[in-house]
Amino acid sequence: GAVVSQHPSRVICKSGTSVKIECRSLDFQATTMFWYRQFPKQSLMLMATSNEGSKATYEQGVEKDKFLINHASLTLSTLTVTSAHPEDSSFYICSARGVKETQYFGPGTRLLVL
Amino acid sequence: GESVGLHLPTLSVQEGDNSIINCAYSNSASDYFIWYKQESGKGPQFIIDIRSNMDKRQGQRVTVLLNKTVKHLSLQIAATQPGDSAVYFCAENSGGYQKVTFGIGTKLQVIP
Numbered sequence: 001g002a003v004v005s006q007h008p009s010r011v012i013c014k015s016g017t018s019v020k021i022e023c024r025s026l027d028f029q030a031t032t033m034f035w036y037r038q039f040p041k042q043s044l045m046l047m048a049t050s051n052e053g054s055k056a057t058y059e060q061g062v063e064k065d066k067f068l069i070n071h072a073s074l075t076l077s078t079l080t081v082t083s084a085h086p087e088d089s090s091f092y093i094c095s096a097r098g099v100k101e102t103q104y105f106g107p108g109t110r111l112l113v114l
Numbered sequence: 115g116e117s118v119g120l121h122l123p124t125l126s127v128q129e130g131d132n133s134i135i136n137c138a139y140s141n142s143a144s145d146y147f148i149w150y151k152q153e154s155g156k157g158p159q160f161i162i163d164i165r166s167n168m169d170k171r172q173g174q175r176v177t178v179l180l181n182k183t184v185k186h187l188s189l190q191i192a193a194t195q196p197g198d199s200a201v202y203f204c205a206e207n208s209g210g211y212q213k214v215t216f217g218i219g220t221k222l223q224v225i226p
Contacts, residue, residue: 004157034213041122043203044158044216093157095214101146101207103214105157 023094137204
């Protein structure tokens with residue numbers, strides 16, 4: 001099956017710093033990658049959709065200048081949380097889609113902002 | 115439609131019994147549906163999918179039923195095992211397969 005990895009798996013940072021999360025498709029080329037955020041005991045909320053080589057499409061209410069997304073290759077997308085604050089603490093999950101519709105999810109990154 | 119974050123409903127099932135997890139979707143234009151399983155602290159894991167031109171699809175121990183008339187989706191798990199304990203999400207694909215919208219989720223607790 002398709003494998004998607006995320007790095008780091010968890011990160012703790014100070015308020016005001018920036019954090020970069022990587023998402024990689026290990027055994028397939030991902031034409032599209034998605035970034036989700038999940039708060040405890042809640043569902044996954046889509047933040048943005050990114051296609052390789054083009055700008056990401058952000059969902060309503062998601063600040064594109066705060067959550068920078070780069071999809072530089074068919075196997076790598078990065079999410080940078082800029083000037084992180086405690087309210088940004090959450091579980092960030094990426095998914096990748098190849099030529100078929102099925103999305104395969106990464107293991108998630110737990111961000112804690114102090 | 116948009117999924118809204120709410121506290122998860124819980125389904126408790128005795129080990130060995132069958133489980134039925136239900137989901138209502140809102141976008142009548144959705145034509146591809148997926149069930150995901152999410153264990154604590156992990157990303158969602160694909161279980162089974164179904165297209166809107168079908169009303170039933172079976173996998174290993176799992177069956178998905180789709181009723182487009184009432185916009186209802188269900189996941190049936192046969193002979194539920196402790197390893198099935200997790201949160202289950204239904205998801206609908208809209209916008210030309212570009213994005214998946216997740217439902218609220220149901221927590222399945224298997225009682226040994």
